[in-house]
Amino acid sequence: MPNTLLKDGTVISFDEATKSIKVLEKASILIKGDRIARISENANDIDLPADVEVVDVSGKIISPGFTNTHSHMWQTAYRSMAPNCTLTQYLVWISQMASAARSFTPDDIYISCLEGYLEAINSGVTTVVEHANQHWDESVFEPAYNAAVDGGARVWYCFGVNDQPHYSEATQYEGLARLQQRKDDSRGLVSLGIALDSILQMDKEKVEKTKALIKQMHLQAITLHVLGGPWFRGNASSSPTALSDHGFQDLDIPIIFSHGPFVTSTDRDALRKHNWNLAITPESELHYGHGHKTSKLVLDQASLGVDTNFTFSGDMLAQTRLFLQHTRGEQYATTLDAAKIPQNCPFDVEEAFLLVTRHGGLAVRTEDVGVLREGAKADIVVVDGESPNMLGWTNAVAALVLHANVGDIEHVLVDGEFRKRDRKLVLKKGDWGDISKRFASTARRIQEEHKAGRPNLEGEVMGMELGEVESISTRR
Ligand SMILES: [Zn+2]
Structure with missing residues (x-):
């Protein structure tokens, strides 16, 4: 060394x-x-x-080093293809749930993820919590993990186990066990966890079985999306309150909830009581309209992430700046609505900096990451x-x-x-000329295949009622 x-x-x-x-x-x-x-x-x-x-x-x-506590690296190949897309359009069109995702070959997944990790390192991000939800096929399971190892960042790699007719949950758990047994020289930088969005479809018995598996496999983190409010019928079963009711705190491992724009006061209490963390992804939450109305009320248990770097910047300093100033703006608005002029600045730059450094370490319960000290x-x-x-x-x-x-x-x-x-x-593996060529060719092909598919959605999608948003324009 x-x-x-x-x-x-x-x-x-x-x-x-x-x-x-x-x-x-x-x-x-x-x-x-x-x-x-x-x-x-x-x-x-x-x-x-x-x-x-x-x-x-x-x-x-x-x-x-900066920390990014929420990412989906496989999507890097979509870079810039959906700048004006809504969340429901994304879900129906190119997400892991859409058939579009199936056009990724194992090599596409590897190179797309690798470029995502390299973008992170290039912008000073040294720790990533990866929500690896490319769970549609066995063939893309291992390449995504290999990219996490080869990328060279410190990664909490949380695979999104999700039962499917042609790719069973049991096979996915076997895959996780296989990864855990691998003895790569770099294994020390990659910790294995699980992404648990599938909890939305689980009954109590299934939840207990899943908890037992997580314990038995010594998985080191759990991550899952939670939005609440009108999104996904409230996401009630993936909320901090729901996981607390299920006793996930007994596993004594980090749990990172992503977004949380509608977390309730009970959710915030659960985050604090069990030392769980909320990954706020400033740009994606503004783009898709989640906002930060309640997540900003639990910054003592929060960190910052990117979400998906095909639309949002992988530069965590940009994400931090956006969150700082947007949050200040929201705080000021309350005072201005009362016809008063702000007398103080409500959110210090030092606190925003801690969110993207020390708090990222604390999200994965690691006190020696995200800080400079002996x-x-x-x-x-x-x-x-x-x-x-x-x-x-x-x-x-x-x-x-x-x-x-x-x-x-x-x-x-x-x-x-x-x-x-x-x-x-300084690449751990491979050559930038070759990596960049392969990635560019993957990105071009995949974007060409999907560029025409963005749906126009109305009415109800996945149980959510859509409402028209008033557009604004530079045109007269
Ligand atoms: Zn996400």
Whole structure:
């Protein structure tokens, strides 16, 4: 394992004593193997191992790697094909439930997922909670997992078990057991979990059986979608309250609920009581109209995600910025509706930053991910502080959340190893020329096959009553 000294940068460290961010100017980080061994404001105070590589990071901002707690990487090949699509159109047209998904070959799935993980690393995302719902066929089961391993990020890989006539649930569990027995060199970075949207169709007996299987297989996380309100008849059986009533807390593993725009106060209590997490995906929730009306009330148990990167940016700094300012806007609106002018700013930039770093680690109950402190995992992003859009910063956190873009991300380390260096990906496996060619060809073919299929929907879809939305236009 390599030893590296990141020397003399501005370090956004985390102070465990006060549970808050502590920015250290001109500090150095010694990485030994996969962990941060020392952080010091005086590089001369650090005892260096003989084989250390010293990397000068003066003028740069050193941040914990960003976390994305909700993604569906197989969909990356759809990139840009559905910019004006509603959620129900997506579900009927190109989701895992639609026949369109069947046109992915095993190689398409692999390359689509791999490109998704590489996009993440390129933009400084080092931890991903993958909701792997490409569950239509055995042939695409393993390629998606292989891409998670080969991508090089830290991944909680949660496969969406979903019983189907030609691909039984039993076969899917066997597949999960097979993955668990694999001894890849990189297995340490990929944890296996389960995605449980199928709970919507389960009776009590089935839920108990599923819980027993999760325990027996030592799965390390559960993730599932929950919307509530008018969506999917309230999603009542996938809510935190429902899982609490079923006693999922007894499994004592992380549970990440995605979206939660209509979580009730009982749901929020359950999240807090059982230390479960809500993955808020700012851009997708604005695009599809879920909003953040109640999810923002439980930010102490929340983190941020992308959802699906074929329509939404994989850049978590962009997602964070969007969430910060949209939430501020909503808070201000209440004051303005009362004909008053805001006297305070309701949501601090530091808190938004914690949502996309430390809270991502806490979502998977991992205290040493998403923070820079001695003993933590060396998942680190080095950001150029001297680009035209960054120059002049004095507040490192504000500079990242409000001004940085992917082009500023110079180095990315995962588990102590460079995965991006000098703005170029350092691939764990394969060659970028080959990967990019294969991905582009897959994306073109799949998009060509489906471009004409977007349905116009009216009336009722999947038990949901559709209502017309007033359109707006630049045209007169
Ligand atoms: Zn999702």
